[in-house]
Amino acid sequence: MSDSPLAPGATVGILGGGQLGRMLAIACARLGLHAHIYEPGGERPPPAAEVARHWTDAAYGDDAALDAFAAACDVVTLEFENIPVATVERLARRVPVRPGARALAVAQDRAAEKTFIAETGLSPAPWAAVDGPGDIAAALAATGTPAILKTRRLGYDGKGQARIADAAGAEAAWAAIGAEPAVLEATIPFTAELSVIVARGADGTVAAFDPGRNEHEHGILRRTTVPAGLTARVLQDAVLAAGRLATALDYVGVMGVELFVAPGGRLIVNEIAPRVHNTGHWTIEACATDQFAQHIRAVAGWPLADARRHADAVMTNLLGDEIDALAAHAAEPGVAIHHYGKGAARPGRKMGHITRLAPLSG
């Protein structure tokens, strides 16, 4: 792939075939590009295959399938950060992969992520590495209590976290997370959770959507609201932080940066997601170019769009059987509805979302 924009008719490979891959595939089609989904698990066919020209049904460790996929694609991207780095490295020897292995390596290891955030001059939550239960007492001195013990590598199933109230809980917490290399994180008494969806183009230009304010329930995103209702200074700091992280990673594409607003307005960088992000779904209706089109523009070497919004928006996830209320939501004024086409509505599973639009408030 040269530095010139990918021509219409070219093929974008997408690792992962869930709802994010589905929305990326739609963005590909609108740019005149073909989407080729690589998805080894889950639904048959996966949600993204519905709107993609091609689907490879093979494991992330299937070298022959990976090589054929690389040969069929002009550029490869991903909808999911827990792709094995070896998979990405194999592909990257054959076809450009955007974002690259560096961003994935940082996002897949909480210790690497926090180290990177601090090296970039930003603040992660106070933390310490924990390689065994014996490390926990010293780590608690760095974080204070209560603190959260989290495995360094992300789990696929939301497990791998345990709360520690005091040093006496160390052994139990270590066992609870599966006795794996971990980090201990301070709990931040935050006043708000923000996220910034930031894009960086192949030419190094950066464009960020307006920060959204997030509400989680039971560890799952419930709602993102834009505008976030915070001071201009805090919002600007959040955007600058996200841009700085993207540039430091030499990132190409859209990434989601989650931040906590600590009392006094200080920002703590909580997490970097090297992909389009659930907290950016409001951009589908509220921006001329949404996060998915922006991501595809970036990975295809096209100019980034400005990321201005032209409406206020509240995006609400529909989890599990909440999806059954979609027709009722459809009847509400100003509500856009999205169904991800998944089969089983397991509790907590992201089945769809709705976005309520309101006139731009500034």
Next chain:
Amino acid sequence: MSDSPLAPGATVGILGGGQLGRMLAIACARLGLHAHIYEPGGERPPPAAEVARHWTDAAYGDDAALDAFAAACDVVTLEFENIPVATVERLARRVPVRPGARALAVAQDRAAEKTFIAETGLSPAPWAAVDGPGDIAAALAATGTPAILKTRRLGYDGKGQARIADAAGAEAAWAAIGAEPAVLEATIPFTAELSVIVARGADGTVAAFDPGRNEHEHGILRRTTVPAGLTARVLQDAVLAAGRLATALDYVGVMGVELFVAPGGRLIVNEIAPRVHNTGHWTIEACATDQFAQHIRAVAGWPLADARRHADAVMTNLLGDEIDALAAHAAEPGVAIHHYGKGAARPGRKMGHITRLAPLSG
């Protein structure tokens, strides 16, 4: 199909596989519905197949293919009004077709269309039926000069029209249109061309997007601008006219109504398109629910969305090799880009469009 909304996982058949079918298929996916394209000609695969689960590659007269298509679909709609009525009637005996044969019959015959418009209490351009060159002198008395002779049945290729300056041109005009049953239409000294994209639900509710002002070049739409820059009374009259036509047809789905604004603000109904419409593409970015999602909501028996816009918009078609400027347009602020994924960029062919968004002006 009962009166209850089509459940996610159901299949919407779409007759026609061009760019309108493509955008309808995307709307299906977002509602959790499968799209099944029926397209006998043109590109291989057709633009809509890129984002649809199924594609039937068969002629509109292939009864076995039609029956299999009907059996595979829960409801059938269309992106193209020149589907043979016999095709629609055969399907309609097996599966609900929305909109139905009545709307198609009206839209496919200019004489039936003008008669219907007048019966609905609205004004077509002055016209007269012409069944042979000998009818033209009398017809000119009804229309004045210059007038346009048009075949009653629509041509697939934009042919079938001839301008007549006076009665002496009758024979030549008749030959030019292919000596087919025709109508003679007055030329209206209009001050503006408008279109209204109106939706009617299965329950009879009606919702119209804000009227757009259209500019044509060489008979092809160049640009649609919203707001249209006309008085509130004219815009309201246009919306009421479109709603009245949809209701009179017992229409289900989205339709496009083209109108001329004559001096003094009187509205002339020029044409009814029983489908989503090029002049409604601006709704993709400027409305919470665009014309495609609105159409699928209607044909699937879901509640209609309100059709409010939250931004001003100018949609410009990219014809023929103008599509090569897409990357340049992508760099302009506030511009959304669309490439239809077609192969040959023949002169005048609709290859894509761009929409410039601006803050809502009221």
